[in-house]
Amino acid sequence: MKNFSVRADSDGVAVVTFDVPEKGMNVISDEVQREFDEVLAVLRDSSDVRGAVIMSGKPGGFCAGADLPELLDNIDSWCALDGEQELARGIAESGSWSRRLRELETCGKPVAAVIHGVTVGGGLELALACHYRVAIADSKLRMALPEVGVGLLPGGGATQRLPRLVGIKTAAPWLLDGELISLEDAMAGSIVHAVMSADTALEDARRWVLANPEAQAPWDEKGYRLPGGGPHSAEGYRHFAPMIAARHTGFGAEHPSVGNILKCIYEGSQVPIDAGLRIEARYFFNTLRRPQAKAMARTFFIARQALNKRKEREDLESYLGVLQQVSEQEQQVLLEEGYSSVLVANLCRVTSVGTGSPAAVPAVETRGVDLETIDLLKRRLLYVQALAAARCLDAGIVVDPLEADLGAIEAGFPSWTGGPLGYIEIEGFEAFIAQAQHFEREHGARYAVPPGLPRRLESGQGLYN
């Protein structure tokens, strides 16, 4: 094994050290997953192994979660799947980490984790699948589930184990906002059982393993009840129901994973853990196959990481100026068409670069609006900006498409799109061009498709190459 070393001591405690070679931080790649099966086999099959302690060989932390570039490639292949057999395979593949963690949790022997530093995403989920967690004091412990921020959901069991540990009310913001879990909250909720110094943590974990040969997860114990009750309890109606509504912040149901995380919590908390994990796997797969997820992951992970490494970032001032200008122009047109300034300002808030509210115009009779109209107006605002971004790319006003996306989002373009170019991909290249041509006929030349777009479509170059 390249990524794990297993050393059993004389007491029969296997110390598993997670240490991905040639990387500064542990990430969970396909190879790591395959080798994890070997770890599981040792744990399960060696009669002289009485339990295990999992720790990291990296000074910076325990594990940073999925190998995202690899995951993005996998997402591409999972998106292409079709037909019952292929889809079943896709769910099995995308849910493999979760399944392995459940195997760890139910291997019949006690497993402890020693965590420190970065312990996020799939890494935190690994720790949550252990029966006991020791944190190393003063190790800059960072526990979080940041998946939602890159358009994904925690697919390694966190939507099931966290609510079962601390209750839905406490767990939901961690799952839905990716907030850091403070050590205090973690201790209170048995997310961390003990805090030890660097030189005593391993020994503490070993002792715990030896002292708890029958260890199992609380939710596998007879008579387990969800803390605070499920969604169909008085507590659930009081807290979970309005919390769902309060998630309509800025965006609606467009975000690729917020709704699915809520569904994992809701559905999973009403069934036994194994069923809950299968439900999570289905929603994980569903999320992965949404174009918004891919667009967000590209922008908030790939782009952000690439740009952080870059010494100089592009000067985006003129580019963002163009986006803001076309959006403001469109807002003015909407006002002139008779839509109320309240409506236009609110649509602008959820669609547009810049924060300015549209200039006041003399009172025009407000047109009646229905949901379809509102949806169309939102798209008009998104389209003028996306078209402007494509024009800027053609003209060299912005050079790097990743910078164009990330910069626009930082300036107020909605995050669920992954950026104005990401939005073109979400709509579908051809569908976007056809819709823009339709808008051009209806509303004028500002919707004209820049020649670069069809060229990129025909040549197969895409937007990001």
Place this chain on the structure above:
Amino acid sequence: MSSAYIFDAVRTPRGRGRPNGSLHEVTSLSLASQVLQAIRDRNQLDTSLVDDVILGCVMPVGEQGSDIARIAALVAGYDQRVPGVQINRFCASGLEACNMAAGKVASGEARFVVAGGVESMSRVALGADGGAMLVDPAFAFDHYYAPQGIGADLIATLHGFSREDVDSYAVQSQQRAARSWAEGRFDRSIVPVRDQAGLVLLDRDEHMRPQTTLDSLANLAPAFVGQGESGYDQAALARYPQAGKINHVHHGGNSSGVVDGAAAVLIGSREAGESLGLKPRARIIGMASIGSEPTIMLTGPALVTRKVLQKLGMTLSDIDLFELNEAFASVVLRYQQELDLDSARLNVNGGSIAMGHPLGATGAMILGTALDELERSDKQTALINLCVGAGMGTATVIERV
């Protein structure tokens, strides 16, 4: 297809839906069986000719669970061959029960059907049945669920009804209900609720506050501010960005009252009526239900009114009386505004704001109220309808014969 006729309609008075209400000590089953008995006894109905009992009930759990319609029919002493079915179309359940009854009669399935509804809100609380609507994100998140009070306030916001507008409507409801009681306009339908000794527990709607004025209502704090702040304003505004900010204008005084009550309507074919020497009071000439946008939830009435009139080839001017359940003042004001209705034709005897809204029963109650009023004022046609949870509307059109 033959026609369905209404032979009679009864209702209990509505008791305050709280532990101090006069009907709190009466079970839902007893309320339901008392109206079933009353409609039988008043019409000397041979219940072996009743082919179904359909009762609306919106919280069919606890003592209202397990098909209260069948249980109430048995307890009322109906022939044991009479089946029963409990139905739920939220606030329109009682009217939907009548529409289904009319359908069964018109299709020839049934000779007589007793339709109506029951709800003891003091004994089985609103929300007791739970449901996916509130907490399953597949609906609540993806479809921007907000509770009805938010929808009512959103209607007021979008259509410019001020706090004074909705309060004025509430005052009018109280005044109209008080006058109707004073003039005995409800006498024909009211069946007092009795105890085991036959003593009267309640013979009058006790939710009413005839002394209500604009000033007295002005002191009431809006009821749905907290609910809005808990997250539902955000969901509603995400759906209705044109609203800007929700103006919370509704409170207990301009919303339908929480009460206990039951109602029953005897519906049958002309032949069935003739066989018992019963004279039909009205014919059910049209029925419809619709779905509407669920977040605002309460805009179904105008849609269902247009739908049923279009089906009948009628126009608004062909209807003499409109009865729209006063779920919230803004619902009625919006209906009146959208259809440009004269207030003199709409809810002329007040409604649920004054007298209360026993969820499962109300539809059947206001059908009876409209029928009584047609006879009293010697008019011909009435359109009865209600706004319904999750964005629906249900309507019935009746014509005197």
